[in-house]
Each structure stands twice: as structure tokens, then as C-alpha cells.
Amino acid sequence: MKRYLPFVIVGTVALLTVGGGALLYRAKRPAALSIPKNREKSGLDQAAHVRGNPKAPITLEEFGDFECPPCANLAPVIAQIGRDYGQDLRVIFHHFPLMIHAHARQAAFAAEAAGLQDRFWEMHDLLYREQEVWSKAVDARSLFNAYAGMLGLNIDRFKKDMESDQVKLRVNSDEKRGNEIGVTITPTVFINNRAVAPPSLNDAGLRSTIKEAGAQPKEKPK
Amino acid sequence: MTTSRARIIFYTVAAVIALAGLADATYLMVQFLTGETVVCGGSADCFRVLGSAYARVGGIPIAAFGVLAYFSVFSFAIFATFGYRRAGKFFALTVWAMFAVTLWLLFVQAFVLHAYCRYCLFSAALVFVLAAVVILTPSSR
Numbered sequence: 001m002k003r004y005l006p007f008v009i010v011g012t013v014a015l016l017t018v019g020g021g022a023l024l025y026r027a028k029r030p031a032a033l034s035i036p037k038n039r040e041k042s043g044l045d046q047a048a049h050v051r052g053n054p055k056a057p058i059t060l061e062e063f064g065d066f067e068c069p070p071c072a073n074l075a076p077v078i079a080q081i082g083r084d085y086g087q088d089l090r091v092i093f094h095h096f097p098l099m100i101h102a103h104a105r106q107a108a109f110a111a112e113a114a115g116l117q118d119r120f121w122e123m124h125d126l127l128y129r130e131q132e133v134w135s136k137a138v139d140a141r142s143l144f145n146a147y148a149g150m151l152g153l154n155i156d157r158f159k160k161d162m163e164s165d166q167v168k169l170r171v172n173s174d175e176k177r178g179n180e181i182g183v184t185i186t187p188t189v190f191i192n193n194r195a196v197a198p199p200s201l202n203d204a205g206l207r208s209t210i211k212e213a214g215a216q217p218k219e220k221p222k
Numbered sequence: 223m224t225t226s227r228a229r230i231i232f233y234t235v236a237a238v239i240a241l242a243g244l245a246d247a248t249y250l251m252v253q254f255l256t257g258e259t260v261v262c263g264g265s266a267d268c269f270r271v272l273g274s275a276y277a278r279v280g281g282i283p284i285a286a287f288g289v290l291a292y293f294s295v296f297s298f299a300i301f302a303t304f305g306y307r308r309a310g311k312f313f314a315l316t317v318w319a320m321f322a323v324t325l326w327l328l329f330v331q332a333f334v335l336h337a338y339c340r341y342c343l344f345s346a347a348l349v350f351v352l353a354a355v356v357i358l359t360p361s362s363r
Contacts, residue, residue, distance in 0.1 A: 006301050006303070009300050013293070013297075021248045024252045025255055028256040029256050068273065069274050070273040073274075135270075201257070
């Protein structure tokens with residue numbers, strides 16, 4: 001019996017690990033989210049930030065937080081996918097700034113303020129690219145002003161817009177929409193109103209989900 | 223205390239430590255799979271580390287390698303406890319490999335990300351204790 005005992009112990013621990021992990025996964029697994037019909041984004045929502053063909057058959061909708069590292073990792077992936085799928089895909093971004101991030105809400109305001117001067121996506125890309133810098137800054141606000149300058153925005157207007165109710169309401173409205181449809185984490189991505197599972201939030205996973213939705217890339221993915 | 227008895231005690235201690243590491247790594251892997259890095263202790267630092275590009279290798283979370291490594295250490299320690307001599311060598315080899323990776327991850331947290339994840343620090347502490355066990359375990363004759 002002693003001869004087999006180490007095998008029994010190791011086997012038992014392997015089973016307990018797999019079983020415990022599976023139970024934990026089941027307990028923590030987010031519900032398979034989908035956007036209810038009455039909350040789907042209509043084709044041309046004036047307020048929505050849309051990149052790509054507004055009438056594209058495939059919609060990738062992201063709830064993101066500019067201070068969230070996985071969101072920053074995913075941003076260039078989504079941008080590249082958007083370029084590859086051309087007219088077949090539209091990308092919509094929604095703000096979902098998390099409480100644990102000190103500057104996330106201000107960053108969302110900065111993106112919205114840039115949006116009022118038609119530079120939302122440029123500020124969106126810049127905020128994600130420079131996340132490492134401003135997320136650790138004590139005075140992130142001055143960096144946002146500097147970014148606005150880099151993008152050629154009217155700084156005085158940008159500063160004023162950052163404080164405006166219009167910008168705050170826009171961010172709050174995105175957050176409210178996210179809460180209503182069950183978003184709790186960032187990034188949360190929906191493709192044609194169905195949430196993509198977190199482990200698939202990468203280049204291959206997104207492309208495969210888009211392919212399932214019926215689109216083919218226009219160019220060969222690099 | 224005989225050498226053989228001391229070895230049994232050291233390897234048993236190592237197996238218990240490896241179990242703690244296995245639980246830690248399994249928890250982190252489940253968090254990765256559910257996308258729950260966001261609520262990692264409610265700490266933004268934790269999120270910064272676990273959500274960074276350094277937390278993955280080829281798209282696979284480092285926690286998955288941690289699960290594999292701790293399970294291997296546990297298995298080798300158990301077999302070594304039962305007198306399998308080669309298991310002791312594999313145990314030491316795996317622990318030193320984990321030690322090297324741990325040093326790299328601590329460096330990344332301290333000097334690249336400037337943020338510490340408490341689960342990673344717990345794992346680092348366990349690996350240091352395992353390394354001490356390797357050093358202190360008397361060699362077989």
C-alpha cells in the first residue's frame with residue numbers, strides 16, 4: 001500500500017485542484033451577458049462614439065476605463081481589427097470608469113471634452129497609449145491639458161468643457177447604460193450585442209467571434 | 223534526528239507550502255478566466271500588475287504556469303518524502319527555476335510597473351521559503 005500512497009496523494013491533490021478551480025470558476029463566472037433588444041444601440045446614435053462604418057453589419061461595443069491596463073492592452077488590438085474589417089465593422093466606445101482608479105473619471109471627461117472638438121478617438125488612443133504616465137501622476141489634469149495641446153485642440157475650450165455638465169452627463173449616461181445591462185468589469189466587449197468571454201478578449205478571440213458573426217477581414221491580418 | 227527523518231520533515235513542509243502556492247495560483251488563474259482581475263482585493267495596484275502584459279506569456283496567464291509549477295513541486299516533494307531519490311533532484315531544480323522567475327517578477331513589479339500585487343508577493347514569499355527548504359534539506363547518502 002505504501003508503494004502507491006504517493007500516487008494516491010498526488011492524484012487526490014490534482015483532483016481537488018481541478019475540482020476546486022472549477023467550483024470557484026462557476027461561482028465567479030460572469031453571467032453570459034447580452035444587450036437586451038430594447039437597449040441595443042440604434043444604427044446612428046448621435047451621442048455614441050463610433051469608429052468605422054456607422055451602418056456596418058457587425059458592431060463591436062466596448063465598455064472601457066482609460067486607467068484600466070487590460071483596456072489599454074486591448075485598444076490597439078481593436079483599432080487594428082477595425083482597420084482590417086473595414087466597412088463590415090463599427091466600433092462603439094462607452095465610458096465605464098472604475099472607482100478603484102483615481103484619474104479614470106477625469107480621463108473620461110478629457111476624452112469627451114476632446115470629442116466636443118471632434119477629436120474623441122485621437123484623445124482615446126492617446127490616453128491609452130500614455131496610460132502608464134498619467135495614471136501615476138499626482139496632477140493628471142495638467143497632462144490631459146498637454147495632450148489636448150498635442151492634438152491641436154483649443155485649450156481654453158477644452159478646460160472649460162472638462163468642467164461642463166454636458167461632458168459629465170455623457171460619461172454618467174454611458175455608466176448608467178453599462179450598469180443597466182450588467183457590466184461590472186472592464187473591458188467588457190459586446191459583438192452584435194453578445195458579450196465576449198474575458199479569456200477571448202485578445203486578437204484571435206475577437207477575430208473568431210467577429211467571423212462567427214459573419215464578417216471577413218478586408219485585408220490579411222498583420 | 224537521522225538524515226532520512228530530517229529529509230522527510232523538510233519535504234513534508236515543502237509539500238504543505240506548495241499546497242498554499244497551488245491555492246494562490248489557482249485563485250489567480252480563475253480570476254484571469256472570469257476577467258475578475260478588477261476586484262483583486264479592491265486594489266488598483268493589484269489590477270495594474272495582473273492586468274499588465276507581464277502577467278501573460280504568449281496569451282497564457284503566468285498564474286497557469288504557477289499552478290503547474292506548484293503542483294510539480296508538491297508532487298516531487300511527496301515522492302521525495304517516500305524515498306524516491308530522483309524526485310528530490312527534480313524538486314530542487316523546479317524550485318530554483320521558480321526562484322529565478324520570482325526574482326524577475328519582483329523586478330518587474332518594483333522597477334517597471336511600480337506596483338505590487340499582494341497575491342504575487344505571497345507567492346514570492348512561498349518560493350523563498352521553498353528555496354530555503356532546498357538549501358536546508360540534508361543530502362541523501
